[in-house]
Amino acid sequence: MSRPTPLDIRLTDVAVRAAGRTLLRLPSLEVAPGERVALIGPNGAGKSTLLRLLGAAVRPACGEVRVLGRCLAAPGQPALSGAALRGLRAEVGQVVQGVPLVPRLSALENTLMGALARRCELPAWRSWTRLYPEPLVAEAGAILARLGLEARADVRADRLSGGERQKVGIARALMQRPRLLLADEPTAALDPASAAIALRLLHQDAARAMTRITVVHQAALLHGLADRVIGLAGGELVFDLPPSQVDAECLRALYRSRHSPEAGPASPPTRRGIAPRAAPA
Numbered sequence: 001m002s003r004p005t006p007l008d009i010r011l012t013d014v015a016v017r018a019a020g021r022t023l024l025r026l027p028s029l030e031v032a033p034g035e036r037v038a039l040i041g042p043n044g045a046g047k048s049t050l051l052r053l054l055g056a057a058v059r060p061a062c063g064e065v066r067v068l069g070r071c072l073a074a075p076g077q078p079a080l081s082g083a084a085l086r087g088l089r090a091e092v093g094q095v096v097q098g099v100p101l102v103p104r105l106s107a108l109e110n111t112l113m114g115a116l117a118r119r120c121e122l123p124a125w126r127s128w129t130r131l132y133p134e135p136l137v138a139e140a141g142a143i144l145a146r147l148g149l150e151a152r153a154d155v156r157a158d159r160l161s162g163g164e165r166q167k168v169g170i171a172r173a174l175m176q177r178p179r180l181l182l183a184d185e186p187t188a189a190l191d192p193a194s195a196a197i198a199l200r201l202l203h204q205d206a207a208r209a210m211t212r213i214t215v216v217h218q219a220a221l222l223h224g225l226a227d228r229v230i231g232l233a234g235g236e237l238v239f240d241l242p243p244s245q246v247d248a249e250c251l252r253a254l255y256r257s258r259h260s261p262e263a264g265p266a267s268p269p270t271r272r273g274i275a276p277r278a279a280p281a
């Protein structure tokens, strides 16, 4: 008898609270291995909070969080720590807002840092000596070239522009070859052509097996690159649909929505595969 494929992400009855407010409330969210999910919604919707929850950077006030087969939170269970947390972080790549790079290292060396998660190929002592195996240098160089940074590979990170730093952050996350990639507005500082290239690289060209969750403000950028679009507003799921069903009406409703979880349940979310339909006049 064949076993069901384990999910990469499963959230059950989760709420995240801070400063006396509920920032996120998700009764259920499941993501299968290899799915490419676009996360959209107005400012303050809870998109970054959801990514931080999945990256084990915040703990929920209640509910159960499972990521890549590990239980990050469950009633009565202590937070993941030590080797278990390091193991998770090696398998979860993150492109975060603000892109923290090592200022004195070059774009290429910062990109190579991503490969530290692939311990057998790049043990930590290699980065201390700054002697990197040739195949990894070639791989990092190729990713930077795809992002148009070939000529900037040897420039120190603190001498790069904001957009260039963001590209290095993307290259570093890809170099990690994570099982799960969490990208928070990875194209916010990029010009339109660079944004399209970066999203293609993140969603299409990189290993198909990678599960991807990407926050974007321009949903159109992900046309053809996401399998699923999740709309969040006021910390709640508004819809979870295939991209073909996310129309202008859907987006208008999402960006108008300012529901707060404190106000009690919103109208039921539109589930996957069930398109919202206007009542006939």
Ligand SMILES: Nc1ncnc2c1ncn2[C@@H]1O[C@H](COP(=O)(O)OP(=O)(O)OP(=O)(O)O)[C@@H](O)[C@H]1O
Binding pocket: 018, 019, 023, 041, 042, 043, 044, 045, 046, 047, 048, 049, 050
């Ligand atoms: N550490 C914190 N303490 C208290 N409130 C917080 C904290 N971090 C975020 N918030 C609040 O949580 C809500 C959700 O924030 P979050 O950053 O997840 O939104 P977002 O959808 O990513 O927004 P944006 O599109 O502006 O980046 C916001 O109202 C924000 O003010």
